Amino acid sequence: MNESLMDINYIVISHGHNDHTGGFIPLTKFYTEAKTENINYIRPTIIAHPDAFSYKEYNGDEIGSTLDSKKINRYFNTKLTDTPLWLTKNLVFLGEIERINDFENIDPVGQCEKSEKMIDDYLKDDSALVYKSSKGLVIITGCSHAGICNIIEYAKKVCKDDRILDVIGGFHLINPSELQSKGTLHYFTQNPIKNIHPCHCTSLEYKIKLSKFSNIIDIGVGLSLSY
Secondary structure, three states, X not given: OOOOOOOOOEEEOOOOEHHHOOOHHHHHHHHHHHHHOOOOOOOOEEEEOOOOOOOEEEOOEXXXXXXXXXXXXHHOEEEEOOOOEEOOOOEEEOOOOOOOOOOOOOOOOOEEXXXXXXXXXXXXXXXXXXXXXXXXXXXEEOOOOOOHHHHHHHXXXXXXXXXXXXXXXXXXXXXXXXXXXXXXXXHHHHOOOOEEEEOOOEOHHHHHHHOOOOEEOOOOOOOOOOO
16 A cells, blocks of 8 residues: 555554454564664554553453563553543544443443453443544444444544544444344434444444445445545
8 A cells, every 4th residue: 555654653543352453563673673683663652542552352252362461561652541632633542431321331342351360341442532623523433332322422522523424444243143133223314424334343234224324334344534
């Protein structure tokens, strides 16, 4: 894609599962080699929730970040926050998403370590980015473990704008419960959103169902969007 990794200011982590943090391994190797070869590069700052690098497991298998916070700090600057963080005047990391409805984020996804104890993991570290355009908000999600509707509502609150121009990313709708399915579809009937780009962890079934309320646009590697 001819994109340089030498001038990245920030790397934003949606949440701490290994399929969303695994890129740190080759990235640390990339920067280590650059340093060895005296190639100038910007040391990026990692933006994430404080729980993003905690130990996580599911049915006894480790599913959290391969690199823990101690190792991350060796290679990168870090800014771990559970409150909204503005990266630019138009781009904000939401931090910890408020859980305000009764149909999303009901069941834990395995367990995580908290204060040296293993507790049920409700993915408090799941977050999103929001871009404030002149025509409304563009919400960029990872998996939406916090709930896509919760994320949209919190984005409105943080950005003080009820206009949603686009939602891009995972909607956490592969095989939702009947409660989550009904609640989510009802939400989209009551909150018209012009465009959505559902991808990771969104089944074809729910792309079709959501297409009744929003314009579904296909998405893939290399897609470029302007707002």
